[in-house]
Amino acid sequence: MRQTLSIAMGVLSVVEATMLALCGLLAHVIVSPDAASAGWYPETSLALGVAALALLRPFGAYRVNPLEPLDPRVFQALAGWAAVFGMFLAVTNLTQTTDAFSRSWIVATFVLGVLCLVLARAMALRYLRHLGAEGRLGPRVAVIGRGAALHETAQAVLRDPLGLARLIEAHDLDPSPEAALERLVKTIRAGKVSEVLIALSEPDTTLQSLMNELKSEAVTVRLALPSTLRQVPVLGFERPAGVPALSLSEVPLSGWSSVVKRIEDLVLGSLLLVLAAPVMLIIAVLILATTGRPVLFRQQRHGFNNNTFGVYKFRTMTTSDDGPVVPQARRGDPRITPLGRILRRTSLDELPQLVNVIKGDMSLVGPRPHAVSHNDQYAESIDGYLGRHRVKPGITGWAQVNGLRGEIDTPEKMHRRLEYDLHYIENWSLLFDLRIIAQTITILLGDPNAY
Known part of the structure; x- marks a missing residue:
């Protein structure tokens, strides 16, 4: 709010x-x-x-x-x-x-x-x-918990003294915590909730599992204080909908930061698209002449809030894999065409993603989006992996300018890429973005991991 x-x-x-x-x-x-x-x-x-x-x-x-x-x-x-x-x-x-x-x-x-x-x-x-x-000014709250704490917290949101908060859903962890959490995550990814209040009479093992699951979602998560402490003026506690609560995780790039980043994407993205238009036209003609249709390759990727979108690239392969199994491009990959090898080496195949930036699916800078099949694989094996999706994916990113580009053939490489992505998310600034863009331009022609 x-x-x-x-x-x-x-x-x-x-x-x-x-x-x-x-x-x-x-x-x-x-x-x-x-x-x-x-x-x-x-x-x-x-x-x-x-x-x-x-x-x-x-x-x-x-x-x-x-x-x-x-x-x-x-x-x-x-x-x-x-x-x-x-x-x-x-x-x-x-x-x-x-x-x-x-x-x-x-x-x-x-x-x-x-x-x-x-x-x-x-x-x-x-x-x-x-x-x-219309409920667009205050927080859109979902409450998850059990027993009297769940009921009291939900009622407190409904009685918001400012009249701005909206209770979207209340989820009882009993009898099935997994089912309650699954329903909550579905609501979050539909964009209906901006804040989650965890309501428990006393902390237990459920709290840690909820924190582990929700920390990767693009939503603010808070732990509501028990009713016995709600009248105590505790410094450092937020009061969403009048409910004293301890903040567990915040949405990155919210408020003015999200406005500044969107302006950055629109202004720089439009400028780059205009400058790149002649080059993109030449590339399209060359693909038509050497490989034929289609010129563009559209593949489903996971983006902001773990939702999928179609990412655009110039076609560089003889195949267009976009299913449950998508083999990663590797050095000497026979699927890559001669022209495609040049485009991938110089990253010119990524230029159509400027359209994704203008549309709002992507940003110029952010964690690189992976194919849906790869994403599902990494999400199951790497704790906190989906935290990359708390911001929009980018054409370039902090991991890419630090040498983590190309095929991810070991778990260690993905762990390192995740570390860089999360560092970027937690430390975003406009100057940080401009630095990454400048570094990207300087390394495009000399990146040994581009193939």
Whole structure:
């Protein structure tokens, strides 16, 4: 919930700064409609908008109050706008440029700014209440546990004091923990749940097995406190839906991080697709001339939240395996065509995956997706393997730029690749992504593991 509200407040800050800058221009039109010269008004209006973007936040205009998340914070916004104007008047007095601005313009700009802030806050509040009514603002909670703890926790979610949380499902571990967990995982992978509360009267062996299974899912997992401790103010505990709970695992790349990464994928992915389009056309023609149709090879892979999608590649083999058994490409593989060998060596066969990035199935950077049959095999033999799918798969990744590319012919290689993938997931940043992209470009032509 707080992440969603934080994103909304970030968007609101940009919208309000833009509106406040336009207020200065509108005030100039109103006050001096026949003026031949704009003077310093356009530049000053822009400066006021930028100053508002910087100063309204310290006044708490965009702070999310966990006890009252839908507080419009109008007073804080107006106080910040007054501070912006106070700074503006101080600067004009110090630089002795007061005469460059008419008093009518100053008053009109300030009043229009007040009206814009009140209007923007009213519209934002109405929109957030609409999202809350649809269950899109608060957490979508599933509870799993047993006995009285399960019942009490589910009832607490239903009585969420903020009225924003939604109870999606409640799963009783009795009589079959395996069946309850299977139903929960199915709901998570359908994208219906954002948070799981584990409700047990007292920790037992079930807790560890639940943690082991859920840590690989793209969902926040928390352990609800027993009812005897719910009134105790314990620092460091989250309170989803008003239920004190200890966080066991968080969703990586949530909130603003997910927004930044998606923007990165759209901007850089679109740019790379435009630049690569001529090369992709030439490759398509060469494949048609030497091998015939189809030009593209589409194979099912596991992606975000363990769901499957079709990944695109230029066809480099005489076969198109996509079934329960998919042999990995190996050095000297007779299935690879002469042109395909060049494409795989230079990674040009991966260029169509830029379309997957634009569609949202993949990212430019992330754990490489494996064929479904390989994924199922590794998931059974390697603990925590499915944790790779808590983020979108990538065209390139931290494991690939560290030499772990090509055939995985030993369990040790997959363990090492998993370590690098999990390190990337837990330490993601925009600079980390840009570093991996830069390293990928430098090693493409000299990677001995590409075949």
